[in-house]
Amino acid sequence: MTPKGLEEVGDGIFVLRGDLKKGMNIYFLRGPDGEIVQFDAGSRSMLRANRRVAQEFGGIDRIVLGHGHCDHRGTAAKLGPPVYCHPDEVADAESDAYKPDYFDLSLMPMPVRLIYPAMLKWWDGGAVKIAGTVEEGDTVAGFEVVHFPGHAPGLIGLWRESDRTAVVSDTVYFVDSAKLKALPHGEASVPHPAFAWNHQRAKESVRKLAALKPTTVHAGHEEALHGDDLTDVLMAAADKY
């Protein structure tokens, strides 16, 4: 059964869309043993919907953060289940700051440069207590954890070889963050350098994703990317900025 307000977007993969233009995604994964894992935690405004979904699932076993940015940890502090992330992301996930020091909003064009601080604060749900960590090679709900550092030092995605499906948080954007709107469907880009811990590593991580040869990529924002061969799209995405 699919809880109300959720879309089943793959085998045992459900998405809750919320906040700005419904562009923020929280994923719920049903593992082969019935474990329910929440991947990412969207923005604070999604808390009520997130709670209702958790209830309809009969509870969430654990939350795994793709990374610790404000629009991915938004509901995590208040939900209850233990929260996990990559070791390199613990400090930022547990920080009281609404954004990490490495964000450089001066790289954003006007006028969004001026709007972002207020938006980031609005999205944030505050510091999250991290119960444990997951690293490349670990298994989460039948998916393999893959490290995609760059946009954030401890950014992780989940990879399922059997149906070549990747759920990758902000490894790749299907949004134009400088224009605050979705990219045309089927297009992708490396995250904007204003939001990079290490932009060159972010590009390498998009290429690492391409090398997995996924046929479906679910990301932290907007609709999934589908295709028999996404290599060209993803390799071009790595060089967008």
Ligand SMILES: [Zn+2]
């Ligand atoms: Zn992010």
